[in-house]
Amino acid sequence: MDLEKKSRRELLKAGAALAGGITMAAVGKAQAQHDGHAATPGSENASPMIHGSKEQIEYGQRSKYVTSVRVQHPIGGRPSPDVFGKVFHVASPLQDSVGVITPSSLHYIATTRGSFLPDVDPKLHTLTIHGEVDRPLTLTMDELKRFPSVTRLHFIECAGNRHNGKQRNVQDTHGMTSCSEWTGVLMSTLLKECGLKSSAKWFVAEGAEEVKGASSIPIAKGMDDCIIAYGQNGEALRPQQGFPVRIMVPGFEGIYHTKFLRRIKVTKEFYMNYNEFGHLRPEDKELALGDQIGPKSVITYPSGTQRLPGPGLYEISGLAWSGGGAVKTVEVSTDGGKTWHRAEFKNTPQRMAHVRFAYQWKWDGTETVIMSRTTDDIGQRQALREEIAEWWKVPFERDYRVPGLDNSVMPWKIAKDGMVTNGLA
Amino acid sequence: MASHKVVTISLLLGSLLASAAFAQSPTYGVGRTPTAEELRRMDISIGFAGEELPPGRGTVKEGAQLYMQKACVGCHGVGGIGGLAPILATKQGADVSVWKKERILPLRAPNATIVWDFINRGMPLGLEGTLKPDEVYSLTAYLLFLNKVIPEDQVLNKENLAKVKMPIGDAYGKPHEFKLNAPRLEGYPY
Numbered sequence: 001m002d003l004e005k006k007s008r009r010e011l012l013k014a015g016a017a018l019a020g021g022i023t024m025a026a027v028g029k030a031q032a033q034h035d036g037h038a039a040t041p042g043s044e045n046a047s048p049m050i051h052g053s054k055e056q057i058e059y060g061q062r063s064k065y066v067t068s069v070r071v072q073h074p075i076g077g078r079p080s081p082d083v084f085g086k087v088f089h090v091a092s093p094l095q096d097s098v099g100v101i102t103p104s105s106l107h108y109i110a111t112t113r114g115s116f117l118p119d120v121d122p123k124l125h126t127l128t129i130h131g132e133v134d135r136p137l138t139l140t141m142d143e144l145k146r147f148p149s150v151t152r153l154h155f156i157e158c159a160g161n162r163h164n165g166k167q168r169n170v171q172d173t174h175g176m177t178s179c180s181e182w183t184g185v186l187m188s189t190l191l192k193e194c195g196l197k198s199s200a201k202w203f204v205a206e207g208a209e210e211v212k213g214a215s216s217i218p219i220a221k222g223m224d225d226c227i228i229a230y231g232q233n234g235e236a237l238r239p240q241q242g243f244p245v246r247i248m249v250p251g252f253e254g255i256y257h258t259k260f261l262r263r264i265k266v267t268k269e270f271y272m273n274y275n276e277f278g279h280l281r282p283e284d285k286e287l288a289l290g291d292q293i294g295p296k297s298v299i300t301y302p303s304g305t306q307r308l309p310g311p312g313l314y315e316i317s318g319l320a321w322s323g324g325g326a327v328k329t330v331e332v333s334t335d336g337g338k339t340w341h342r343a344e345f346k347n348t349p350q351r352m353a354h355v356r357f358a359y360q361w362k363w364d365g366t367e368t369v370i371m372s373r374t375t376d377d378i379g380q381r382q383a384l385r386e387e388i389a390e391w392w393k394v395p396f397e398r399d400y401r402v403p404g405l406d407n408s409v410m411p412w413k414i415a416k417d418g419m420v421t422n423g424l425a
Numbered sequence: 426m427a428s429h430k431v432v433t434i435s436l437l438l439g440s441l442l443a444s445a446a447f448a449q450s451p452t453y454g455v456g457r458t459p460t461a462e463e464l465r466r467m468d469i470s471i472g473f474a475g476e477e478l479p480p481g482r483g484t485v486k487e488g489a490q491l492y493m494q495k496a497c498v499g500c501h502g503v504g505g506i507g508g509l510a511p512i513l514a515t516k517q518g519a520d521v522s523v524w525k526k527e528r529i530l531p532l533r534a535p536n537a538t539i540v541w542d543f544i545n546r547g548m549p550l551g552l553e554g555t556l557k558p559d560e561v562y563s564l565t566a567y568l569l570f571l572n573k574v575i576p577e578d579q580v581l582n583k584e585n586l587a588k589v590k591m592p593i594g595d596a597y598g599k600p601h602e603f604k605l606n607a608p609r610l611e612g613y614p615y
Contacts, residue, residue, distance in 0.1 A: 083509065084550065113511075113547070130464050138463075139456040146455045193451050204470045211547035212554075214470060218603035265470050270600055273470070274543045277534055280597055282524050287598035288610045295615070325606060380608050383615040391615070407615065 068096040070106055074172050075160045078114060087240075088114040089160055091175025094300045094319065100153070100347055100354045102178035104233050109240045110158045110176065110254055112213040112275055118260050120208060122244040127228070131203070131266035134195030141230065141244050147185040147193075150227060153353040155179040155321045157293050158254040162406040165398065165424035169304035173410060173422070177321070179354035180241075182248050183231030187264075188223045196223070196266065204265040204273065205247045205258040214273040215256045217249055219266065225250050225351075228261065250352035251323030252291050253405065289404020293323030295382045296407035297330055297357070297374040308418035311365035316343075319354045322376035326351045329375045332359040336369035336411070337384065343372065363414070369423050371411040384409045398424075471542040475587030478541065481558030482582040485575070488567025491560055495549050505529075505571050510550075514571040523592045531568035535597055537581075537589040541565045562586070 055061065072080050073089040080087045090109040092102055102108075122141045130136035161176035196219070203222055206214040217226070227248040230237060237243040242259025249256040255275050265271075281287045297320035302308055316334070320327045327349040331340040346356035357372070375381040385408045389396035392403065402408050411423025459467075471477050492498055498508075505513030517526045523533055531540045545561045547553055556564070566581045575581075575589060601610075608614075 128459055128464075128467060130459065130468070135451065136459050136464060137456045138459040143455045147453055193453055193455075195451075206470065210551075210553045211543075212469065214546075216600075220603055220605060224605055263467060265468065267470075267472065269472065271470055271472050272535065272539050274530075274539070274547065277530060277539055277543075280533065280535075282596065282598060284598040284601060285610060288601045289613070291600075291603075292609045294609055324608060378606050378608060379614075381614060388615055391613070404609070 068093040068106065070108070071171060071175075073108075073158075073160060073176055074167060075162060080109070080114075082114060084114075086114040086116055087111055089158065089176065091171050092178050094170045094175050094177075094298070095303050095306065097300055097319070098317075098356075100179050100319070100356050101233060102180060104180065104235070104238050104241065107178040107180060107232075107238070107241055108156075108158065108176050108254075110160070111209070112255060112278075113211055115209045115211050115213070117239045118209050119239070120244055120260055125208070125244050125260075125262065127245060127261055127263070129190060129194050129264045129266070131264075132197040132200040132268060133191070133266050134197065135193075137190070137194050139190075144185060144228065144230065144245065147189050149183055150186055151181060151183045151231070152227065152248075152250075153179065153181050153350050154227075154248055154250045155352060155354045156248075156254045156257055157296075157321070157323075157405070159290065159405055162402075163408075163410050163424065165422055167304070167422060169306075170298060170300050170410075173304070174298045174300075174319075176254070177319075177354075179319075179321070180232045181234070182227055182229040184227040184229030184245070184248070187226035187228055187247070190228060191219075191223060191266070194266075199268045200266045202267045202270050204263075204267060204271050205249075205256070205261060206263040206265070207242070207246075207258045208260040208262040211274070212262075213255075213258060213275065214271075215258055215275045216267075216271045216273060217252070217256055221249060221252070251293055251325075253293065256291070286403045293321070293405055294407035295322040295324065295327070295374050295376045295380045296320070297327075297372040297382060298410045299332070299370060299372050299412055302370070302414065302420045303412055304420055304422050306420045308363060308414065308420070310418065311363050314361050314363055316359045316361050316370060316372075317346075318343075318357055318372050320349075320357055320372070320374040321352070321354045322374070322378075322380065323352060324380055325377040326353070327355045327374055328377045330355075330357040330372055331374075332357075332361075332370065332372050334359075334361050334363075334368060334370050337371060337409075340373070365416065367414065367416050369411045369413050371409050371423070373409050382407055382409060469542070469546050471538040471545075473536050473538060473587065475538050475583065478538070478583045478586060479558040480583050481562050482580055483559055483562025483564070483566050484580050485563075485566045485570040485577050487559075488563035488565070488570070491564055492567055495552075495556070495560075495564075497549060497564070500550060505568065513568055519573065523596070529572065531565070531574065532572040533593055535591055535593050537565060537569060537574075537586050537591060540568060541586060 070090045073091040078088040080090050092108040128138045157177035163173035167173045200219045229248045230245045245261045246259045299318040301317045320330045330343040332343045333340045343357040343359045349355040373382045386396050413421050413423040500508045500510035501513050502508030515526045562581045569575045
């Protein structure tokens with residue numbers, strides 16, 4: 001016992017000395033570089049040095065050589081900011097994405113009718129839950145954070161994320177979806193704290209932006225997996241994502257994920273807010289395809305406007321997701337849909353989250369079309385537009401509009417010179 | 426013996442009731458109870474029955490004046506047509522069905538309360554939430570009149586707003602019952 005203790009102490013000591021030695025060596029090397037002398041032959045610096053600045057130290061910035069940016073989404077045609085200074089729809093640069101987390105700075109943005117971003121002071125902001133509950137509750141942001149939290153990966157996708165033959169790259173076709181790690185309190189925790197009445201069937205989630213955007217959501221969804229989220233990717237939500245608090249409605253269209261959340265009204269019946277007015281459709285069937293996102297995938301490399309330098313081995317890479325659950329399979333076709341191959345996953349698929357898939361492919365330099373399709377764990381599958389038109393028993397035309405959210409297969413055409421273009425064009 | 430049983434049963438019942446009550450009491454005890462007055466003020470969601478509407482009244486004539494005074498006309502155009510902001514009056518004739526007409530809030534909304542609600546919470550630009558109830562009733566009346574939903578002499582108030590017959594009637598899709606871990610639409614494979 002004593003011997004064991006002693007040897008452990010010695011080990012710790014030795015470790016400290018070792019760590020100290022490394023630090024000293026690093027200082028020596030840095031000093032040598034600073035003096036303009038190479039520490040050892042052949043170790044000359046190949047690049048200029050970034051001088052430490054207050055900004056670089058306090059909140060890191062990416063390399064100046066990384067220039068990937070968000071752009072105005074083409075659907076809707078409204079610029080962001082517009083003439084009033086409002087933000088409408090802004091798409092994320094999926095063509096440059098790796099992994100599954102969208103950097104908070106590049107997360108897509110959408111607002112209900114085009115709106116300003118409220119500059120919310122978290123000390124003054126409160127969230128109130130009322131309606132069909134035994135005990136209405138008003139929480140400050142500090143109080144909200146005292147409840148047990150969850151941290152989950154979830155995508156959000158805008159209903160405007162539709163692809164057509166006119167778009168050039170994957171940012172235009174699919175850039176209105178993003179995936180983050182969200183932290184917050186399960187809505188069920190808060191509803192139980194308030195004492196949900198048996199009459200509760202729906203709830204209205206309302207934001208604090210100037211139009212007080214509000215959406216109606218089934219209470220069954222609220223009790224299942226909705227999160228009252230204050231964290232995104234390890235830090236506070238960005239204002240563009242609803243600082244200081246938003247609701248996550250996993251798998252539902254983006255508009256339901258009310259930002260700047262200030263009020264939850266639990267109701268006995270369906271309330272039609274302006275958002276639901278926007279969802280109005282003549283038929284129940286089409287309306288039903290408007291809240292939960294279907295199974296969907298897209299190849300992000302190689303994709304529109306990119307170019308393969310020549311025949312050879314390539315890793316085809318893309319994203320898959322479903323609003324109904326976790327992604328089960330992804331298949332890739334490199335011959336225009338004649339044959340399909342199982343893709344590998346780069347991370348473990350999670351419920352209502354992007355998964356990164358890949359397929360190793362040897363391109364022989366001939367013209368071809370590549371595409372992906374996915375299935376989810378509740379038995380839904382992503383289909384070609386032709387198949388969807390057939391199910392609805394309508395003639396398939398080139399500009400066929402998929403009912404509800406467009407989760408159809410996206411083809412990319414690869415020319416002999418390696419240029420990648422929109423396969424729907 | 427029999428009385429012993431009764432005591433045991435009542436004790437059991439008592440503890441069951443107590444635990445049920447305990448399960449329904451707050452667990453964390455964090456936050457505060459908003460007052461009834463606070464809730465009344467913040468509850469701007471108007472249901473189909475119009476219960477949450479504040480007292481007040483408005484006319485088409487007053488609405489037309491407010492449309493100019495509050496500068497609605499600047500963004501939405503004269504008579505609700507031709508501005509940068511969304512169109513508020515149809516350019517189509519009475520023979521065209523509501524689904525073939527433009528997506529106009531005071532025309533396509535299944536209930537006039539939705540029009541009232543959005544003007545109240547979201548208008549006018551930069552001064553949202555500053556309209557008084559009478560002004561919201563008046564602007565709602567004016568916009569409904571522009572779309573030939575109500576006659577020019579109709580006065581709108583808390584009692585009759587939810588009863589206005591909207592052109593869409595019942596001809597619109599209703600939300601289905603949401604089921605967990607179920608496809609978006611029963612029988613739809615995609």
